[in-house]
Amino acid sequence: MKPSNMPTPLVRGAMTVAPPFVLARAIDALLRKMERAHPRLFKNLARLKPYVIHVEPSDLPHRFALKFGGDEKAYVRLLDPRDETPGDACIKGDIDVLLNLLQGRIDGDALFFTRGLVIAGDTAAVVALRNTLDREEIDLFADVTSMFGPLQKPAERALTVLGRAREAARHRAAEFIDSLREERASDPAAPAWANERDALKAEIKTLQTRLAKLEVREKLAKGASQDPAHS
Amino acid sequence: MTQHSLELLSPAGNPAALKAAIEAGADAVYCGFADRTNARNYPGLNFDVDEMIESVAYAHSKGAKVLVAINTFPPAGEMKSWKDAIDNAAMAGADAVILADIGVLDYAANKHPNLRRHLSVQASAANPLSINYYRDQFGVKRVVLPRILSVDEVAHVAKETGMEIEVFGYGSVGPMSEGRCFLSSYMTGLSPTSEGACAPASHVTYKEDGDFVLSCLGDVVLNRVAKGEGAAYPTPCKARYVACGKAGYIFEDPIALNALDILSELKKAGVTALKIEGRQRSKAYVAEVVSAFRKALDAVETGETRSTDDLSELSEGGRQTFGAYKKGWR
Numbered sequence: 001m002k003p004s005n006m007p008t009p010l011v012r013g014a015m016t017v018a019p020p021f022v023l024a025r026a027i028d029a030l031l032r033k034m035e036r037a038h039p040r041l042f043k044n045l046a047r048l049k050p051y052v053i054h055v056e057p058s059d060l061p062h063r064f065a066l067k068f069g070g071d072e073k074a075y076v077r078l079l080d081p082r083d084e085t086p087g088d089a090c091i092k093g094d095i096d097v098l099l100n101l102l103q104g105r106i107d108g109d110a111l112f113f114t115r116g117l118v119i120a121g122d123t124a125a126v127v128a129l130r131n132t133l134d135r136e137e138i139d140l141f142a143d144v145t146s147m148f149g150p151l152q153k154p155a156e157r158a159l160t161v162l163g164r165a166r167e168a169a170r171h172r173a174a175e176f177i178d179s180l181r182e183e184r185a186s187d188p189a190a191p192a193w194a195n196e197r198d199a200l201k202a203e204i205k206t207l208q209t210r211l212a213k214l215e216v217r218e219k220l221a222k223g224a225s226q227d228p229a230h231s
Numbered sequence: 232m233t234q235h236s237l238e239l240l241s242p243a244g245n246p247a248a249l250k251a252a253i254e255a256g257a258d259a260v261y262c263g264f265a266d267r268t269n270a271r272n273y274p275g276l277n278f279d280v281d282e283m284i285e286s287v288a289y290a291h292s293k294g295a296k297v298l299v300a301i302n303t304f305p306p307a308g309e310m311k312s313w314k315d316a317i318d319n320a321a322m323a324g325a326d327a328v329i330l331a332d333i334g335v336l337d338y339a340a341n342k343h344p345n346l347r348r349h350l351s352v353q354a355s356a357a358n359p360l361s362i363n364y365y366r367d368q369f370g371v372k373r374v375v376l377p378r379i380l381s382v383d384e385v386a387h388v389a390k391e392t393g394m395e396i397e398v399f400g401y402g403s404v405g406p407m408s409e410g411r412c413f414l415s416s417y418m419t420g421l422s423p424t425s426e427g428a429c430a431p432a433s434h435v436t437y438k439e440d441g442d443f444v445l446s447c448l449g450d451v452v453l454n455r456v457a458k459g460e461g462a463a464y465p466t467p468c469k470a471r472y473v474a475c476g477k478a479g480y481i482f483e484d485p486i487a488l489n490a491l492d493i494l495s496e497l498k499k500a501g502v503t504a505l506k507i508e509g510r511q512r513s514k515a516y517v518a519e520v521v522s523a524f525r526k527a528l529d530a531v532e533t534g535e536t537r538s539t540d541d542l543s544e545l546s547e548g549g550r551q552t553f554g555a556y557k558k559g560w561r
Contacts, residue, residue: 048275104247107516110545113462113485118444123435123465124274131275134513135245 006103006141007160008096009170015060015095023062024078031076033147034138041136045074048132051125054079054087057095068129089121101130103138237494237528238504240298240397241521244276246286248514249297253289255518256525259296261329262286262510268316269300270353271510272427283323296326300510302351304332304410304424314338321346329375330354331410336369349373349397353410353424359391366394373397375506378405378488382496382556389501396501400490401520402508403547404483404554407468414467418449430466437465461485461548469547485548491523491539493556494531516545 015023035042050070056063065087068074091098097116100106108130111117119126181198241252243262252260263269265277278286287297299320305313313332317339320328327347330336331354339348352375356362365371373395376385389396399405415429416422423429430448438445442458446465453470456462463469463485472481490497490505497505505528507520523540530537543549 044275104514107513107519107545109464109512109547110516113547113549114544115444115456115458115462118437118439120437120439122433123437124432127432128274130513131244131273131511135247135275137247 006099007164008099011099012059012095015057015062020062020078027064027076027078029147030144031074033143035073037143037146038136038138041132041138042074044132044135045069045129046071048128049124051089051122051128052087053125053129054090055098056090056092057098058092059094066129087121089119089123089125091117091119091126093117099140102133103140104134104136236532237498237502239521239524239528240504240506241517242507242510242512243286243517244271244273244510244512245514246278246282246289248510248517249286249290251514251518252521253293253295255521257295257521259298259326259504260290261298261300261506263300263302264316264319266312266316267425267427268303268313270302270351270423270427271300272303273432273511276511280319280323283319283325287324291324297323298327298329298349299323299325300329300351301335302329302331302353302410303427304353305335306422306425310334310338314342317343317346327373333369336365336371340369344370347372349375349395351375351410352377352399352405355408355410357388359388362388362392362394366392373503377409378403379555381558382493382500385497385502385556386500395503397504397506398490398497398502399488400494400497400505400507400524401542402488402506403464404486404488404552406483406555412468415448418451418467420449430464435465461550463548484550486550486552487542487546487548488554489542489546489551490553490556491527491542493553494524494527497556498531519545 018026045068048069050072051068053066053068054063055066055076063079063081065077065079066074067077093101093111093116097106097111101108101111101117108117112119238258239256240259240261241255241257243249243252243260249260249262262283263271263277264283265279266272269277271277283297283299290297299316301313301316301320303313313335317328317335321343325346327349328339329349329351330339331351336348336350339346348369348371350356350362350365350371350373354365355377356365356374357377357379362374365374371394374388374392375397376388378399380388385396385398410424412423412429419431419434421428421431421434434449436447438447440455444456444462445452446454446456446462448465448467448470451467451470453465453467454463455471468482469480469485470482471478474481488508494505505524507517507524509516509520520542523542526537527539529535543551
């Protein structure tokens with residue numbers, strides 16, 4: 001399986017700041033593109049029982065409704081924040097998890113075991129969707145960039161560079177904030193309690209790490225007492 | 232195809248997974264038709280007849296085999312789907328069919344005597360007397376052993392039957408009498424052995440309850456899983472029951488069987504083929520697990536010592552065991 005070139009942080013950033021009507025238009029355009037690129041997928045989705053699944057990326061301010069089945073063309077709709085009509089089922093997870101799942105690059109059951117993916121409602125709807133998507137070889141990045149027509153390759157390069165630049169900028173910003181914190185900590189004008197607070201924070205973090213390790217060891221010890229094989 | 236003394240058998244829930252399995256190094260792939268004739272009858276899963284024909288041709292072009300699971304039990308008066316499945320598997324050029332019901336075995340043996348017959352784990356044949364019966368009556372060439380035998384017991388069966396032996400290398404621990412478990416039928420009203428699904432998706436629901444998730448089968452709450460706790464499939468055998476005032480996994484823990492580190496022992500015991508469970512899992516799972524087993528099997532063949540890949544992230548409950556192979560459980 002080819003690794004994904006999708007600059008997910010860039011996608012997440014763009015989806016966060018895009019006004020709803022722009023996002024809705026972009027989704028429509030991508031759906032039309034995918035319909036042309038994956039006609040079998042849309043045929044298979046239409047064959048299923050009719051369902052509406054709400055998709056809720058946990059790190060985005062938007063929710064989506066995916067309608068498919070009942071011999072009708074599948075479509076995705078941006079949900080109005082005030083719309084509380086329930087779907088048949090709901091899928092929640094980080095946007096990169098959801099995009100990777102859509103492209104069949106990660107295993108949904110493994111995500112379920114670790115609760116990286118939370119589903120609610122009619123499980124048959126979710127299982128039918130997952131199994132139908134898994135039949136296809138979907139490369140969302142290629143589908144998006146192919147919308148640029150003959151400029152697909154330059155667009156791929158530009159988006160990749162933009163994604164990397166965004167990550168680098170984020171990294172630099174984080175470093176800058178850290179340096180400001182350090183500066184403030186060593187500033188004699190900073191409040192007297194600031195150093196103590198930071199020291200306590202560090203101590204709490206160390207204790208939390210130690211506690212987590214002890215819990216893992218306890219779990220392993222319990223597992224070993226029930227099953228000497230391995231865990 | 233490179234010949235390996237232990238055949239690596241991969242699951243495939245759809246043609247894309249079949250391709251992923253073969254690309255990752257599977258020697259053979261098992262799959263089923265999109266109906267209740269196989270034990271993984273889930274919506275959107277499995278192959279129609281055209282897909283089966285194309286997939287068998289693709290596998291053969293890559294030197295791999297395709298085994299078709301027709302391993303559920305037909306209800307009285309409803310044999311047609313099972314007969315059609317056998318006929319279609321033969322027509323598609325499948326290398327073998329994996330069967331459990333004696334009527335279906337008899338039909339296949341008489342109608343398609345040249346179509347290789349394997350005995351499914353669903354037949355729950357776990358001793359030489361039983362296995363030899365299937366061999367002598369229906370010309371079965373290979374038996375898939377239930378996951379209740381230790382490595383020594385597997386060796387005993389191999390020696391006493393002289394049959395090809397297939398065992399599970401990765402998947403559920405499955406310590407029940409497979410093909411004879413009706414626990415879920417009390418909660419769904421559907422027979423898992425005739426409908427092809429132990430916990431049909433149509434009867435499974437998940438509900439959020441604060442930081443917990445409730446998994447339910449029919450009207451019964453099977454489990455309440457806390458944040459950070461490994462979750463299990465929503466089957467009654469993996470439910471958490473309250474006994475003597477204490478909630479716990481009475482039948483089966485949420486844990487995966489993983490035989491990666493005992494492949495040479497299984498080979499020495501006379502095992503012919505190593506089966507990976509998971510036709511309902513994604514092609515990403517298939518590619519990763521098959522690839523890990525391919526590397527480990529190749530290392531066994533060359534006598535190379537190497538650490539095996541970590542599959543814990545793909546494992547049910549995030550934990551792994553040797554299961555009955557090393558019988559260490561309570």
